[in-house]
Amino acid sequence: MQVQQSTRGNGTHSAEVLVAGGGMAGIAAAVAAARAGADVLLVERGGTLGGVATAGLNCSFMGVDRSVIGGVLWEVLDRLASVGGSIEGLYTPFDPEAFKTVAMEMVADAGVRLLLHSWVVDAVVDGDTVTGVRFITKSGQREVRAGAVVDATGDGDIAAAAHAPFETGRPDGQPGQPMTVMLRMGNVDTSKLIAYIKANPDELYKNPLKCVLEENRDPPLFLFSGFFDLVRKGKEAGVLRTARESMGLQGLPNKGQVLVNATRVHGLSGIDADDLTRAEIEGRKQAKTVVEFLKKYMPGFDDAHLIDTAASIGVRETRRIKGLYMLTKEDILSERRFPDAIARNFFPMDNHGPADNPNSHSWTVLRAGGFYDIPYRCLLPQTLNGVLLAGRCISATHEAHASTRTMPCSLATGQAAGVAAALSARHGTRPADLDAGLLRKALIEQRVVL
Ligand SMILES: Cc1cc2nc3c(=O)[nH]c(=O)nc-3n(C[C@H](O)[C@H](O)[C@H](O)COP(=O)(O)OP(=O)(O)OC[C@H]3O[C@@H](n4cnc5c(N)ncnc54)[C@H](O)[C@@H]3O)c2cc1C
Numbered sequence: 001m002q003v004q005q006s007t008r009g010n011g012t013h014s015a016e017v018l019v020a021g022g023g024m025a026g027i028a029a030a031v032a033a034a035r036a037g038a039d040v041l042l043v044e045r046g047g048t049l050g051g052v053a054t055a056g057l058n059c060s061f062m063g064v065d066r067s068v069i070g071g072v073l074w075e076v077l078d079r080l081a082s083v084g085g086s087i088e089g090l091y092t093p094f095d096p097e098a099f100k101t102v103a104m105e106m107v108a109d110a111g112v113r114l115l116l117h118s119w120v121v122d123a124v125v126d127g128d129t130v131t132g133v134r135f136i137t138k139s140g141q142r143e144v145r146a147g148a149v150v151d152a153t154g155d156g157d158i159a160a161a162a163h164a165p166f167e168t169g170r171p172d173g174q175p176g177q178p179m180t181v182m183l184r185m186g187n188v189d190t191s192k193l194i195a196y197i198k199a200n201p202d203e204l205y206k207n208p209l210k211c212v213l214e215e216n217r218d219p220p221l222f223l224f225s226g227f228f229d230l231v232r233k234g235k236e237a238g239v240l241r242t243a244r245e246s247m248g249l250q251g252l253p254n255k256g257q258v259l260v261n262a263t264r265v266h267g268l269s270g271i272d273a274d275d276l277t278r279a280e281i282e283g284r285k286q287a288k289t290v291v292e293f294l295k296k297y298m299p300g301f302d303d304a305h306l307i308d309t310a311a312s313i314g315v316r317e318t319r320r321i322k323g324l325y326m327l328t329k330e331d332i333l334s335e336r337r338f339p340d341a342i343a344r345n346f347f348p349m350d351n352h353g354p355a356d357n358p359n360s361h362s363w364t365v366l367r368a369g370g371f372y373d374i375p376y377r378c379l380l381p382q383t384l385n386g387v388l389l390a391g392r393c394i395s396a397t398h399e400a401h402a403s404t405r406t407m408p409c410s411l412a413t414g415q416a417a418g419v420a421a422a423l424s425a426r427h428g429t430r431p432a433d434l435d436a437g438l439l440r441k442a443l444i445e446q447r448v449v450l
Helices: 024-035 072-082 096-109 157-161 190-199 228-236 273-297 329-333 398-404 407-427 436-445
Strands: 011-020 040-043 060-062 091-093 113-115 119-126 129-137 140-151 183-186 212-214 221-226 247-251 258-261 305-309 341-345 349-352 361-364 372-375 387-389
Touching (some): 011 129, 011 407, 024 096, 024 140, 040 140, 060 407, 072 407, 091 247, 140 157, 157 387, 190 221, 329 361, 341 407, 341 436, 361 398, 372 407, 387 407, 398 407, 407 436
Parallel strands (some): 011 040, 040 113
Antiparallel strands (some): 060 091, 119 129, 221 247
């Protein structure tokens, strides 16, 4: 693996395509743009790639179906499987350490220039066109001019800096989805946990999409959501102090490791440093009680230990940039087709409840075998040229975002944004003027299912 570094030194640099943010969307965008022939610079504020998947320890793809989402997702799955780093299924748990390596290798193999520890703080704008970004590093401020910019920051930082209109929160004015500190436990006797669930099926949600068990896999593939009785007992005893009445446990590929989704922090903003600080403090307080609860109450956890909590709290929802089209719940449920479709998804709208009803968790499902299209226009901010949206910040309503935010879908919109950016930069075309047919053809050549 030979990772290419960005041009050294402060001042102004250039790239055909600049991708900001190295989460799922940014990785896919950078790799896809480079494979489409562009000189690509990927700028990430952290020290690893993966975003919420690694720094947020959210290491499970929700909604894997190779007949619906292809392209970069297929390659990620194959590379993870080749190192024993995943158990593929509708939910595909993976080892976050394996993913860090896979992501770095993919970026390197594609010839992407990489710059870590670099925080994008502003957009360079000429009229209504984003022509580059400014970022700060330990060694000073830098500026990069680019033929096209992909905003894969999750929060739409670049589009917002360039004054693109955006929405946040719920239609009723409440803040968006809560944040969560994920944690990972080791040395769990998963056979005892599985036996408990088999003997107490009422402990779990009845929705088959929320509870999965495939014992014929090695290690077994399981996702259990609920544990209503145990959680109630733990809360009554004052051991468990979380803002929800259930929890999710998922088996990871490394034997005896379990991913725990149990904390919730409501009503705070993921784009406000003071709120984020409060959220980290509150989320970690809750996580401490979760560990104690698991060891005392959860079958199979008697000799378990905490491996780690996420380095950063997981942020589900912040800015949703308003694009030339805004995807809606109705589009998803009616499985609407668009002539400029650049990605597909089928996963339900998974919406954790608001602050005034923290236990509500809505789960709006498509019909079995159904899928919906995401039009290219969802990647194009209404008022701006030169910048494309990818991943969590694409143009979708609060409800639709609850489906498009998932990691397989973020890879898919990232790949589309990357290819579109490469084609725009190469042809000197505004992204909005790019022929959608040409883009779709280039995506299909990159094994995207359309
Ligand atoms: C707690 C939680 C549980 C979830 N569960 C699941 C699940 O089980 N399965 C699933 O598929 N999805 C799940 N999701 C959703 C999914 O993980 C995310 O929506 C998805 O990973 C978003 O990918 P992204 O690349 O758009 O954003 P991110 O992963 O947030 O990546 C953005 C990247 O940009 C970087 N960045 C941000 N701002 C800047 C800046 N200004 N300059 C430079 N770099 C910047 C960040 O460091 C990060 O690496 C969950 C989310 C959360 C929070």
